[in-house]
Amino acid sequence: MTDKPDIHRIIRSHLTAKALFDQARSHAFEYMDTLHDRPVYPSPETLENLSVFDEPLPDAMGDPEKFLALLHEYGSPATVAQTGNRYFGFVNGGVTPAAVAAKWLADVWDQNAGLFVMSPIAARLEAVCERWLVDLFELPETTRAGFVSGTSSATLCGLAAARNFLLARAGWDVHQKGLNKAPELKVVLGEEAHSTVFKALSLLGFGLDNLIRVKTDGQGRMKASDLPNLDAATLVIAQAGNVNTGAFDPFHEICGKAQKARAWVHIDGAFGLWAQGSENTKHLTGGIEKADSWSVDAHKTLNAPYDCGIVLCRDESALVSALQNTGAYIQYGQHRDSMLYTPEMSRRARSVELWATLKCFGRKGIENLVDGLCNNARLFAQELEKQEFHILNDIHFNQVLVSCGDDALTQAVLAEIQSGGVCWCGGSVWKGRSVIRISVCSWATSAQDVHMSVKAFVDARTRALSKQTKKESK
Numbered sequence: 001m002t003d004k005p006d007i008h009r010i011i012r013s014h015l016t017a018k019a020l021f022d023q024a025r026s027h028a029f030e031y032m033d034t035l036h037d038r039p040v041y042p043s044p045e046t047l048e049n050l051s052v053f054d055e056p057l058p059d060a061m062g063d064p065e066k067f068l069a070l071l072h073e074y075g076s077p078a079t080v081a082q083t084g085n086r087y088f089g090f091v092n093g094g095v096t097p098a099a100v101a102a103k104w105l106a107d108v109w110d111q112n113a114g115l116f117v118m119s120p121i122a123a124r125l126e127a128v129c130e131r132w133l134v135d136l137f138e139l140p141e142t143t144r145a146g147f148v149s150g151t152s153s154a155t156l157c158g159l160a161a162a163r164n165f166l167l168a169r170a171g172w173d174v175h176q177k178g179l180n181k182a183p184e185l186k187v188v189l190g191e192e193a194h195s196t197v198f199k200a201l202s203l204l205g206f207g208l209d210n211l212i213r214v215k216t217d218g219q220g221r222m223k224a225s226d227l228p229n230l231d232a233a234t235l236v237i238a239q240a241g242n243v244n245t246g247a248f249d250p251f252h253e254i255c256g257k258a259q260k261a262r263a264w265v266h267i268d269g270a271f272g273l274w275a276q277g278s279e280n281t282k283h284l285t286g287g288i289e290k291a292d293s294w295s296v297d298a299h300k301t302l303n304a305p306y307d308c309g310i311v312l313c314r315d316e317s318a319l320v321s322a323l324q325n326t327g328a329y330i331q332y333g334q335h336r337d338s339m340l341y342t343p344e345m346s347r348r349a350r351s352v353e354l355w356a357t358l359k360c361f362g363r364k365g366i367e368n369l370v371d372g373l374c375n376n377a378r379l380f381a382q383e384l385e386k387q388e389f390h391i392l393n394d395i396h397f398n399q400v401l402v403s404c405g406d407d408a409l410t411q412a413v414l415a416e417i418q419s420g421g422v423c424w425c426g427g428s429v430w431k432g433r434s435v436i437r438i439s440v441c442s443w444a445t446s447a448q449d450v451h452m453s454v455k456a457f458v459d460a461r462t463r464a465l466s467k468q469t470k471k472e473s474k
């Protein structure tokens, strides 16, 4: 029996001494302070070093002081410097120190946000965030929010609410009867809808072959004039912010037509819904208030920490009945029971960081944040054009699509940018052409960072061209 560790004594000693937390803090501070002196993407060597983590499940209890140090020594350099100033990959946001600090505190709380009785503070902050978001986005007063991991999950919830509501109105209780023999619903979406929308539709049993895909214009916006006939058994999915161009669907027209037909409209506004937060971009989101459900990320444009997405639904009972887990008649408690609005039961209290982020920025700060991202995207486009790169989209919001002329050169330049370490962008395909996709998503990016990054583009092109000439002369 002597070889059994006394876990109570050992773990209690970690708790009493608190040295681990000081150690973690010191590693974290070093990480923050050296973020600007390292390549944005980890070097091949640091990635190879990750093999130190490959070991069988250890038998003995570990010494946290040693493995925290290991995590910092090998883990920190193998992170992507996404919280720095020059990460432009995918559509990923930065993070504010205020929210990270609040999250540290909440990590120590380790709350389960499923029910009010499990965590009154998490429930209260969810209620506050819900009110603030409905106010900021100017959505109908009845709108309720579910706090989920991201827009993928938020879209799934919104579309589940739509499906159940539309079928219930047609006299079909999908919760009890399932989809076999259910009345048919029409699903209408733009051909440029995000991949996660297709995933959600597939999970919900709609079948990708059954969707009506509406043509889009040169910027990826749904052509409202091409909408099919809508009726009371139609679900329309529109988009605020195309992941490539950043363009917004024409909501006034789409929602106007849908309202007349009593169709349900869901808006995927993962990063674009925040356009509503600035007077300068609000025209892009005009009409969203006429939709029925919305999905949005706080971890993109708003710069809240991962993972933080929100589903918003005008009709509380539609959302709750789609996400119920008992099938029993819905009972609203006196307090907010968060699991009524999410697919999960147990969940961490992500409302803490969301609340801290919203409180840190305030309305004015959000406006400045959104304007800053848009201004830097425009600056990128202007400066790159001066350097004879081709910009393939209009700058609607924070996205810039860059081509170097032919696809082979574009891809070669992208590879040079990615290995160069000054900044990081991803690649994409737009209207059949390879592009470098710039997504300006962090509060931390300054005009100076844009200039440095444009120079990195120019240098990358020089290197790519010289490699091409060498190959040709061989």
Ligand SMILES: *Cc1c(COP(=O)(O)O)cnc(C)c1O
Binding pocket: 091, 149, 150, 151, 152, 153, 194, 196, 197, 240, 241, 242, 243, 268, 269, 270, 271, 297, 309
């Ligand atoms: C990022 C994104 C999603 C997916 O959101 P996650 O938070 O990654 O789940 C959906 N739609 C659009 C338009 C996006 O940009």
